[in-house]
Amino acid sequence: MSTSEILHIPLKGGIDLDKTEESGQCFRWRRIEQGVYDIPAFGQLIRVRENWVGINVEMLSDADSIDADLWNSYFDSKLNYEKIRKMPDKKDEFLCECAKYGKGIRIIKQDPFETLITFIISQRKSIPAIKTSVEKICEAVGRKIPGTDVYDFPTAEELYALDEKTLADCGLGYRAPYIHATAEAFAHGDMNVAALSEMNDEELLNALMTLKGVGIKIANCTALFAFHRLDLFPIDVWIQRALDTYYDGTFPLEKYHPYNGIMQQYMFAERHEL
DNA sequence: TGCCAGGTATAGG
DNA sequence: CCTATACATGGC
Numbered sequence: 001m002s003t004s005e006i007l008h009i010p011l012k013g014g015i016d017l018d019k020t021e022e023s024g025q026c027f028r029w030r031r032i033e034q035g036v037y038d039i040p041a042f043g044q045l046i047r048v049r050e051n052w053v054g055i056n057v058e059m060l061s062d063a064d065s066i067d068a069d070l071w072n073s074y075f076d077s078k079l080n081y082e083k084i085r086k087m088p089d090k091k092d093e094f095l096c097e098c099a100k101y102g103k104g105i106r107i108i109k110q111d112p113f114e115t116l117i118t119f120i121i122s123q124r125k126s127i128p129a130i131k132t133s134v135e136k137i138c139e140a141v142g143r144k145i146p147g148t149d150v151y152d153f154p155t156a157e158e159l160y161a162l163d164e165k166t167l168a169d170c171g172l173g174y175r176a177p178y179i180h181a182t183a184e185a186f187a188h189g190d191m192n193v194a195a196l197s198e199m200n201d202e203e204l205l206n207a208l209m210t211l212k213g214v215g216i217k218i219a220n221c222t223a224l225f226a227f228h229r230l231d232l233f234p235i236d237v238w239i240q241r242a243l244d245t246y247y248d249g250t251f252p253l254e255k256y257h258p259y260n261g262i263m264q265q266y267m268f269a270e271r272h273e274l
Numbered sequence: 275t276g277c278c279a280g281g282t283a284t285a286g287g
Numbered sequence: 288c289c290t291a292t293a294c295a296t297g298g299c
Binding site for chain 1 (some may be wrong): 281282
Binding site (some may be wrong): 133253 | 296
């Protein structure tokens with residue numbers, strides 16, 4: 001029962017789907033062609049086409065209608081990224097270059113559990129390897145998005161139910177017990193998204209870091225990409241390399257409040273130049 | 275083939 | 288508090 005309706009979403013400051021995907025925040029987007037992606041999220045599969053002012057969303061999975069609020073939120077439609085992209089200090093040539101290249105990158109507001117699990121997987125893995133492991137987990141659980149051949153990302157209960165060997169066969173290495181424990185925490189309600197959402201940034205990071213295998217970097221990525229805490233600035237090997245090269249080790253966070261996370265994403269997207 | 279990947283837990287100082 | 292080290296596995 002797929003709806004034939006097309007939802008148009010204006011995005012303030014526009015979007016470049018290729019650059020957003022390549023900026024390493026989403027690991028399951030499927031490129032169809034330039035500016036067109038199939039995106040599995042929230043138990044649905046949509047086909048997204050970018051245009052001059054935003055995107056058109058087509059529903060590929062079974063649905064009676066398209067949830068406009070959900071996808072407006074997912075693509076952060078109201079924030080004007082073109083305005084933010086002009087924030088870098090003109091004297092900071094490196095950041096200006098990153099922001100120039102980053103035109104069209106938006107911070108996607110993804111599902112918290114999926115984001116947390118995928119970033120636990122991400123530690124000491126290349127982006128292609130992360131994608132492979134994430135797909136293997138989805139296949140292992142084996143529940144398809146209704147009306148499609150695409151596997152949905154598992155719920156906490158589904159992931160917790162996977163036996164040890166099946167999980168190990170997803171190429172997770174030493175992360176497998178971390179994934180299992182995190183799934184258990186959410187499945188049993190020891191940790192829940194509603195409560196996390198109510199916390200301030202510091203409380204949220206601390207709560208996430210109580211999980212085994214979640215340190216400061218993964219906590220920051222989860223807070224930024226799932227809870228939309230745009231001022232948080234995850235530091236990975238690439239960002240640290242940039243900080244050492246261009247900033248004497250630390251980023252001037254005070255200059256870009258409350259959008260340090262977006263500056264970080266512009267920098268990460270430029271990582272190949274480092 | 276060997277090196278490195280969107281790090282973290284742990285032990286030792 | 289800080290630093291050094293082990294850690295599983297895939298991709299290039």
